[in-house]
Amino acid sequence: MALNKTLVVVVGPTGIGKTALAISIARQFQTEIISADSRQFFKEMEIGTAKPSTEELAAAPHHFINSHSIETLFSTGDFEVQAIALMEQLFKKHDLLVMVGGSGLYIDAVCKGLDDLPEIDLNIREQLNDQLANEGIESIKKQLSEYDPEYYQKVDQANPQRMIRGLEVYLSTGIKLSSHLTNSKKTRPFNIVKIGLNMDRTALYNRINHRVDKMMESGLLEEVKSLRSYRKLNALNTVGYSELFNYLDGESTLKEAVDQIKQNTRRFAKRQLTWFRRDDSTAWFEPGQDDAVISYISKTTD
Structure with missing residues (x-):
């Protein structure tokens, strides 16, 4: 693969609008999107993972959305191998691909590679x-x-x-x-352009709170009830599901559970920003600056 190929990586905290920006970029460059959101892989988890809508999925080809079952063991290393293999195929018909997600370890797995770890029991x-x-x-x-x-x-x-x-x-x-863990970085046969989204913290937290309310209105509690028998699986040990399992166990009221989801999601967003800010190569923008982002990518890839 020649180095004239480019992977544009869109990162940022949950709820900030990464999906909408990734679709704008994909449409502009007539290309495809690879999801690096470790929760959106699982087809049984729909509402609580804020997957792209039917309209969004139709706006550009997406990969690694609903690609696996929660009963399947799917590690960061598995994602690295499968994503790189997929990109090798997609780069045959596109000069530029878009990767989007808030899972820092999964982004790093593709951009830097992971250490080869032993098989486990x-x-x-x-x-x-x-x-x-x-x-x-x-x-x-x-x-x-x-x-x-x-x-x-x-x-x-x-x-x-x-x-x-x-x-x-x-x-x-x-x-x-x-x-x-040797922290040795693998060389990738493509260029990487990283775009980060950030905004005023209060505004972001308001967005997160509103999105949790919308998830509840859309039937998140019913989704969690339907997955109760799978609750021990790693995939379900996550924000939005754990809190409602606790509610169903009688450990909190529904209001307390929803408040905990909001609080834990805000904390998660803060950790995501801390992770992504460590990378000095990331160019930062605010939501809604799609034209500026596309201009930046065009100049960077000329």
Whole structure:
């Protein structure tokens, strides 16, 4: 693949309008969109993941939306392999592709590559998920801090999936995950242009609160009820679902659960911004500046 190919990556916090911008770019350059939102892969999770609407999906070809079942194990490494293979095919007919999403690790997997990690024992993963469900996150934290304190210091300790990943590698291989992480960047055979979206924090939080209200009006509670038997799966251990499972267990009122979804989504947005701001190569814009973004991409890819 020649280096005259370009991947435009649109990043930013949840609820800011990344999908609309990605569609504008795709239509302008007559190309296709690859989703890097780790929750939108799963076809059973519709309302709570804020997937593109039917109209948006029809406006430009999308990939990795509804591509997997929540019952399928689909890791960041799987995404790296499958996304790169797909892009290799798509670059045969397009000079430019668009990747959009708020999952920083999945974006990095495609742009920088991941370290090659050992195969893990799936029975151990299942045992750890049961441990999380029965004993809570503190039990996972304690175990990880003992087995792999280096990884424990770096990992997002509010994210049980990331912590379980560290534990399952150690318990499967006897070697700490931190020992496997070399941070060596892979060379990709295409150029990468990163576009970040940001806006006034108060306005963003208002958007998030409004979007949660719209999700509830659209039937999020009914969706969560329909997935209750799958609640132990990693895919469902996420904002918008966990809080409503707790409500269904009688641990909170519905209002408290909705307020928690809003609060946890705002916290998630803050963490996303912290992650994406670390990359100095990202050009930042505000929602609605589509023309300026397209102009920037045109100049950068000339």
